Every structure is written in C-alpha cells, then in structure tokens.
Amino acid sequence: MAVTSKANAVWNGSLTEGSGQAKLSSGSEHSFTWKARAEEGGSTTPEELIAGAHSACYSMALSNELHDAGFKSEQVAVSAEVDFDISKGGITEIRLSVEAKVADIEQAKFEEIANAAKEGCPVSKALAGTEIVLASAKLV
Numbered sequence: 001m002a003v004t005s006k007a008n009a010v011w012n013g014s015l016t017e018g019s020g021q022a023k024l025s026s027g028s029e030h031s032f033t034w035k036a037r038a039e040e041g042g043s044t045t046p047e048e049l050i051a052g053a054h055s056a057c058y059s060m061a062l063s064n065e066l067h068d069a070g071f072k073s074e075q076v077a078v079s080a081e082v083d084f085d086i087s088k089g090g091i092t093e094i095r096l097s098v099e100a101k102v103a104d105i106e107q108a109k110f111e112e113i114a115n116a117a118k119e120g121c122p123v124s125k126a127l128a129g130t131e132i133v134l135a136s137a138k139l140v
Contacts, residue, residue: 047082055080057123074101
C-alpha cells in the first residue's frame, strides 16, 4: 500500500525580493525567502525542509536496521545539515549525525549499521545525486 504525502507552495514576486509560503498536508505552514536561502536566516528554506525530512527518515531507518540486526534501540537522535551553494548550482552535501542509546552493541558494529541505514534510508535514496555523509555516529 502506498501512502502519498502532499505539500503546496506559492511564490509571490521576483526571486530576490519575493517570498513564499509552503503548506504541508499535516497542517504546518512555512514562509520562505531567497534571502533566507542564500544568506542564512529569516525563514524556512527548502534545504531546511529536506534536512527535517532526512533526519526523520534516517532515524526510523537506523532504528529498523538495529532491530533487524538483533539490537534494541532506546533512542535514536539525528541531525542533518544540508549545504546549498549558489556557485555550484544548488545542494552540494548532506551531513547526518546520530547519537543513539542502544543496549549491548560495540561502537564499530553501530557504525556499520548506521552506514547501512544511511544507504537504505528512502530519503537518502531519493537524494542519491547529492553526496550524503555520516559525519558522526555516537553511542550515548
């Protein structure tokens, strides 16, 4: 069974002086501007939404990979950083960092599973044209 997620966006004005509004089907709304995207700050950016989607998806993928490998995760906390470089034409790199509470696992095994989850994560697969790096994988 497929589940379809939806979002809508409207942009008003020119690229550099205009602004937009995105609405997710869950009801959350996000304003966005070129200035926030190109100069950091002010409102949501498409890259911030991608970072949110990727961190959420990867946390679930890692939890599942750990379970499938016979480990019980108590908590998986993920942050994602998405780089947008105008001079290089867009998104250039995504860095995932994870801290997890997992019983009875060695660091090396955790890193192995964390990397497998990065490769298998559905959002990672959707973003396959972008370099995705597991910047850190820590047990806490």
